Amino acid sequence: MLNRRTFLKTGAAAVPVSAALGALHSTSALAAEPIVGAIAGGRAPHLHPLPARLPAENLAVEPWVSRIRRVGQSNMTEHDPAVMNIEEWADYWHGAQAQIVFISVTGILAFYPSKVKFHKHGKYLHGRDFFGECVAAAKKRGMRAVARMSPDLNWPEALEAHPEWAMRFKDGSVQHNTQEPQLFKTCMFSSYMDDYVPAIMREINSLYDVDCFYTNGWPPIGSLPDCHCAICSKLPPSGTPAYWQVFNDRVFELWKKYDAIAKEKRPDSFFFANLGGNVRGGPNLVLLGEIAEWFQADNQGRSYSTPIIWECSLQGRVCTAIMEGKFATNVTGAYSTGAVTWRNGSKNAEEARIWLSETLAGGMAPYLHFVGSEDGFCEDRRWQKPGADFFRWTAKHDAHLKGRRTLANIGVVMGQSTQLLYPGPATERGRGYMYETTQGVYDALLRGRYAFDFVHEDKLEPEKLKGYTALLLPNVAMLSERQCGQIRDYVRSGGSLMASFETSLYDENLRPRADFGLGDLLGIEKAGAVIGTNGNAYYARIAHPDAPHPHPILEGFSNTNWIAGAQNRVPLKPVPQSLLTVVPGFVSYPPELAYPPVSHTDEPAVVLRQMGASRIAYFPGDIERTYWLTGHGDLQRLLLNTINWLTRGERMVQVEGSGFIEMVCWETAPGYAVHLLNYTNPDAQHGWLESIDPIGPQTISLKLPAGVRVQSVELLRAGQSARFSLENGVLRFVAPRVEEYEVGAVTVA
Numbered sequence: 001m002l003n004r005r006t007f008l009k010t011g012a013a014a015v016p017v018s019a020a021l022g023a024l025h026s027t028s029a030l031a032a033e034p035i036v037g038a039i040a041g042g043r044a045p046h047l048h049p050l051p052a053r054l055p056a057e058n059l060a061v062e063p064w065v066s067r068i069r070r071v072g073q074s075n076m077t078e079h080d081p082a083v084m085n086i087e088e089w090a091d092y093w094h095g096a097q098a099q100i101v102f103i104s105v106t107g108i109l110a111f112y113p114s115k116v117k118f119h120k121h122g123k124y125l126h127g128r129d130f131f132g133e134c135v136a137a138a139k140k141r142g143m144r145a146v147a148r149m150s151p152d153l154n155w156p157e158a159l160e161a162h163p164e165w166a167m168r169f170k171d172g173s174v175q176h177n178t179q180e181p182q183l184f185k186t187c188m189f190s191s192y193m194d195d196y197v198p199a200i201m202r203e204i205n206s207l208y209d210v211d212c213f214y215t216n217g218w219p220p221i222g223s224l225p226d227c228h229c230a231i232c233s234k235l236p237p238s239g240t241p242a243y244w245q246v247f248n249d250r251v252f253e254l255w256k257k258y259d260a261i262a263k264e265k266r267p268d269s270f271f272f273a274n275l276g277g278n279v280r281g282g283p284n285l286v287l288l289g290e291i292a293e294w295f296q297a298d299n300q301g302r303s304y305s306t307p308i309i310w311e312c313s314l315q316g317r318v319c320t321a322i323m324e325g326k327f328a329t330n331v332t333g334a335y336s337t338g339a340v341t342w343r344n345g346s347k348n349a350e351e352a353r354i355w356l357s358e359t360l361a362g363g364m365a366p367y368l369h370f371v372g373s374e375d376g377f378c379e380d381r382r383w384q385k386p387g388a389d390f391f392r393w394t395a396k397h398d399a400h401l402k403g404r405r406t407l408a409n410i411g412v413v414m415g416q417s418t419q420l421l422y423p424g425p426a427t428e429r430g431r432g433y434m435y436e437t438t439q440g441v442y443d444a445l446l447r448g449r450y451a452f453d454f455v456h457e458d459k460l461e462p463e464k465l466k467g468y469t470a471l472l473l474p475n476v477a478m479l480s481e482r483q484c485g486q487i488r489d490y491v492r493s494g495g496s497l498m499a500s501f502e503t504s505l506y507d508e509n510l511r512p513r514a515d516f517g518l519g520d521l522l523g524i525e526k527a528g529a530v531i532g533t534n535g536n537a538y539y540a541r542i543a544h545p546d547a548p549h550p551h552p553i554l555e556g557f558s559n560t561n562w563i564a565g566a567q568n569r570v571p572l573k574p575v576p577q578s579l580l581t582v583v584p585g586f587v588s589y590p591p592e593l594a595y596p597p598v599s600h601t602d603e604p605a606v607v608l609r610q611m612g613a614s615r616i617a618y619f620p621g622d623i624e625r626t627y628w629l630t631g632h633g634d635l636q637r638l639l640l641n642t643i644n645w646l647t648r649g650e651r652m653v654q655v656e657g658s659g660f661i662e663m664v665c666w667e668t669a670p671g672y673a674v675h676l677l678n679y680t681n682p683d684a685q686h687g688w689l690e691s692i693d694p695i696g697p698q699t700i701s702l703k704l705p706a707g708v709r710v711q712s713v714e715l716l717r718a719g720q721s722a723r724f725s726l727e728n729g730v731l732r733f734v735a736p737r738v739e740e741y742e743v744g745a746v747t748v749a
């Protein structure tokens with residue numbers, strides 16, 4: 001393999017500067033620095049101009065939390081008070097330039113001499129104020145302290161005195177922790193949350209100088225509790241929209257209560273909790289996003305059930321949709337996440353680094369976590385250096401790495417209620433259904449290198465959507481009348497739309513509609529119940545396969561009369577001039593019978609419309625999910641062609657080059673930051689990254705707003721300045737080599 005120096009030499013010689021790009025600009029300050037790469041040729045970019053820059057922030061009114069850029073946590077165990085070297089612990093995080101550390105108060109075991117009844121002291125505490133010593137060590141070094149609590153479990157003595165605190169099964173028996181069965185699970189509707197948790201918070205406030213409070217283990221992320229205690233048995237059944245409403249109300253009530261208690265001592269203190277869980281977060285994220293000052297995404301690493309490398313950046317897009325610039329972090333487990341767990345052992349540096357890089361690309365502050373201070377400082381120290389090195393690197397570039405807003409021309413409606421409550425179509429029930437749908441559309445958007453955001457279905461006001469050329473609704477089954485109306489307004493104002501499968505077939509309470517809520521807009525009528533696959537899935541027959549100028553969504557399909565359909569579809573009534581029609585699925589085995597008994601129908605496999613400036617595409621099949629299940633090239637091509645048609649091929653940011661990458665572009669205080677994550681790796685969808693396979697030159701183009709001048713472009717990972725060109729407001733620069741991550745940081749005047 002070439003080392004960087006050799007590569008740059010050969011790379012620079014191999015890529016000539018294109019004379020057509022006009023003069024290359026570089027400031028005198030930069031002239032002395034190494035200029036890397038050259039502006040490659042390539043297609044003339046068809047760029048959507050970036051919006052006018054935001055006014056400068058008023059730093060005086062910024063809450064302190066918005067200045068936090070690095071978070072550290074050694075998750076303390078009961079044994080730590082006996083063995084942890086507090087000075088070494090504090091020195092590590094301070095040396096890594098963490099600005100805030102999590103310190104355990106807990107609720108399961110007290111790490112200080114708590115007087116709150118049932119707040120059991122850890123057996124190695126021996127009356128020592130371990131929590132207080134840790135807070136003092138952090139403060140001495142200028143680090144802030146999060147008081148970390150865990151209200152989810154407690155011990156038999158508490159259960160005996162307060163049987164009403166426990167979560168219960170249908171038969172009335174108590175729900176216990178499976179690994180330590182002495183611990184019972186506490187019910188969030190019980191007085192445990194109203195009395196016990198506030199008592200601990202007030203005790204902490206009375207004794208210590210903490211900056212904010214956090215609860216681990218509550219509220220649940222990604223799923224809803226299923227409790228049958230005396231209170232919960234009077235509630236609607238868990239997992240239903242009616243239960244979700246009650247659950248959201250209770251989470252909101254407790255959150256506000258805890259936040260008010262945090263502020264009793266210091267008005268700039270606050271309460272926060274885990275809100276991760278990706279597109280399927282437990283509580284309604286929009287509701288909590290209104291009051292949360294810190295979005296904590298607990299998405300610590302990959303496992304075999306979530307093998308995808310982009311899980312963390314996907315989480316970042318969720319945070320951006322909810323928080324709109326307010327503070328968010330994602331926890332990177334420096335320990336080995338996976339189906340089989342070694343929670344007190346390190347994962348490798350490459351895997352930890354890609355997760356931290358995704359955290360930054362996703363607009364969140366990096367947060368490193370290891371379990372057990374004793375184990376993390378004595379038994380296994382492999383996580384320490386890579387984590388600290390990465391943190392220290394970020395500290396050099398805080399201004400460029402803090403995004404103010406994403407720059408994207410495509411919005412993907414994430415449909416949190418559909419993710420959480422919709423059980424899949426009648427033909428394909430399963431909790432993983434919407435997860436796979438999201439992964440399918442996400443994968444396609446990465447393959448197409450689009451600049452996109454997630455949009456929550458409760459944030460569809462015109463003000464929120466006006467920056468998007470196109471809105472995608474990947475089987476957003478549940479939509480209220482109001483949300484359907486907002487989508488209509490968006491299209492009326494010139495926006496384009498792609499929707500698939502059961503989108504709008506259910507209302508916000510999961511009540512099925514007789515026909516699509518968006519049927520008028522999409523120009524479709526349902527002709528029957530969902531049809532699944534038994535043998536061959538359906539095909540989509542091309543109406544004019546030999547047409548000299550095929551419709552743009554059919555570009556690249558030649559030598560065939562049909563292409564792949566999808567696994568499931570909603571049958572539609574015929575529409576005039578359908579480009580693709582359904583050839584119903586048929587036997588795949590035995591081959592003797594593998595032919596279509598019905599080879600031509602007038603059932604549409606796509607419906608396209610144009611209304612003024614708006615373009616609309618609807619696929620009756622679950623094409624995003626089928627693409628995820630199969631990786632079928634027809635489906636990928638169809639999705640990318642359709643998105644290109646909707647956006648008229650216009651890009652917010654264009655990144656040209658080879659390889660499979662994720663790209664996120666941010667407007668920053670100094671200018672712009674284009675984050676490139678390199679997923680060109682055999683381990684991208686399984687296990688850990690074992691090594692990095694660098695990719696070659698990537699050419700980045702942006703159309704700057706009028707009057708914006710470029711001072712410099714730096715490649716933050718490579719640690720070098722980049723040569724750039726600026727012509728007719730189009731900025732182009734090259735990242736000659738991308739290892740697992742690069743950030744092109746543009747400083748403007």
Ligand SMILES: [Zn+2]
Pocket residue numbers: 166167168187188189190227228229230231232233
């Ligand atoms: Zn209960």
